[in-house]
Amino acid sequence: MIDAVTIWEVKVQLGELCKQQRQRYKISQEDLAQELGLSRYTIQKFENGKNATLDTVLKIANHFNLLKKLYQALKDMENTNDINSLY
Secondary structure, three states, rough: OEEEEEEHHHHHHHHEEEEEEEHHHHOOHHHHHHHHHHHHHHHHHHOOOOOHHHHHHHHHHHOOOOHHHHHHHHHHHHOOOOOOOOO
């Protein structure tokens, strides 16, 4: 059986991670948006699992010092040669 994960589930998880990190550092959506050159509405939508563009994901990951971990996770997956394509 395939353990499927949907794009929507990943977007929601990314939004939740952003919200947790933002609250951990006690910054508002407006403050985060200004620091990243985005609108508060973009941060709000992102935290609600919407509008998760790659650029936004990477800006947020970089802001919270998560970019290196994300990159390493991708490299680890690449190195395991255990990537199964559906195409």
